[in-house]
Amino acid sequence: MRTAKQPSPPSEAATAEVSRQTFPAESEQLRQVCESVREAASLCGFDERTSYACQLATCEAVENVIQHGYRGAAGGQVTVETRARPGDLVVEIVDDAPPFDPTSYPLVSDASPDDMQVGGRGILMIHRVMDDVHYERRGNKNHLRLTKNRAFTGA
Amino acid sequence: MEIKTQPYERVTVVAVEGRVDSASAGDLEAELKRLIEEGKASFVLDLSGVEFLSSSGLRVLVTTLKTVRKAGGDLRLAAMSQRASDAIELAGLDPLFKTYEDREAAVASF
Numbered sequence: 257m258r259t260a261k262q263p264s265p266p267s268e269a270a271t272a273e274v275s276r277q278t279f280p281a282e283s284e285q286l287r288q289v290c291e292s293v294r295e296a297a298s299l300c301g302f303d304e305r306t307s308y309a310c311q312l313a314t315c316e317a318v319e320n321v322i323q324h325g326y327r328g329a330a331g332g333q334v335t336v337e338t339r340a341r342p343g344d345l346v347v348e349i350v351d352d353a354p355p356f357d358p359t360s361y362p363l364v365s366d367a368s369p370d371d372m373q374v375g376g377r378g379i380l381m382i383h384r385v386m387d388d389v390h391y392e393r394r395g396n397k398n399h400l401r402l403t404k405n406r407a408f409t410g411a
Numbered sequence: 412m413e414i415k416t417q418p419y420e421r422v423t424v425v426a427v428e429g430r431v432d433s434a435s436a437g438d439l440e441a442e443l444k445r446l447i448e449e450g451k452a453s454f455v456l457d458l459s460g461v462e463f464l465s466s467s468g469l470r471v472l473v474t475t476l477k478t479v480r481k482a483g484g485d486l487r488l489a490a491m492s493q494r495a496s497d498a499i500e501l502a503g504l505d506p507l508f509k510t511y512e513d514r515e516a517a518v519a520s521f
Contacts (some may be wrong), residue, residue, distance in 0.1 A: 286432050297470060308463075311463070312498060312501070319432070319467065323435070333503075364503065374469070376506065380501070
């Protein structure tokens, strides 16, 4: 795992705390991914419930990269960058797996006893937690940007 | 993640603690499969100690629910932590499960 504290760009110097960590694309790293988001959420002043929701959404996104992006292939990496300002968290997840746009999938509905579909739940969780979800393919990398700027008070 | 199993007369209580994500969900799935293979079909999952519950863990809960309902049993949730409850609602899976304030109430419901 590489860790780098990035100096903030001049325009955000007074407010944004930027942290970037690169992890092997393995599920055993999810705890560390959560920890990096927890630290950033704390800098934003988020309450415990909002912080947890952001950790959950980020981990769902990273699980998607591991399972659907790299498809379990060894050697992949995923970079998680957090930009924290009071009341405003941006998490950007960057990987060099083949193009994978989680925002292109239609959102599943709430399950019912007649429809216990389990697929697509992670993407639903990401959209329900985050206030903005943006995907972009830049060069040979996937960039998924998750923004949270309102308190989470329930699904 | 820690799993503690406690047999009752008509039901098996499985208490899950810690993180349930794609790194640990396989262990929970294996334990529930083992119990089902022993002939158990009625479960109470005590989620009071769950600190993190991702869609990988939720997938195990739903697949187990399907299996035990087919066998005439059920999987009911007890004493959910706020974190477990939030994850289940965010995933839109709360309509599937019967939930109880505490373990005793869930056991008595069978």
